[in-house]
Amino acid sequence: MGDYKKPMDIMNYRQHKEVTTDDGLYVIGVWVDESRQKGCFEICGNDESTEEDYAEGGLWFKGNELTDYDGVFALDSVVIKILQEWGYDTENAE
Numbered sequence: 001m002g003d004y005k006k007p008m009d010i011m012n013y014r015q016h017k018e019v020t021t022d023d024g025l026y027v028i029g030v031w032v033d034e035s036r037q038k039g040c041f042e043i044c045g046n047d048e049s050t051e052e053d054y055a056e057g058g059l060w061f062k063g064n065e066l067t068d069y070d071g072v073f074a075l076d077s078v079v080i081k082i083l084q085e086w087g088y089d090t091e092n093a094e
Helices: 077-085
Strands: 015-020 026-033 038-045 053-064 067-068
Touching: 015 077, 026 053, 026 077
Parallel strands: none
Antiparallel strands: 015 026, 026 038, 038 053, 053 067
């Protein structure tokens, strides 16, 4: 059957942070599972937002370096800031 790996369980992520942007328009969540070198992010608009105010994507790491992401054209600056606070090198996303 090949190299099947169990899907990531957000509840088991080692690092997780949710913040509301300064303008109160978005809630941004970031999760990282260091043991699997993977993570994800979610950006949700507030109650007055439309469905267009939503984005999610994956994060991939090699050691402490963010090597790739998907789901958006450019990674949101708040996601980058959270990763930097946790000690990740985000040069590839800036």
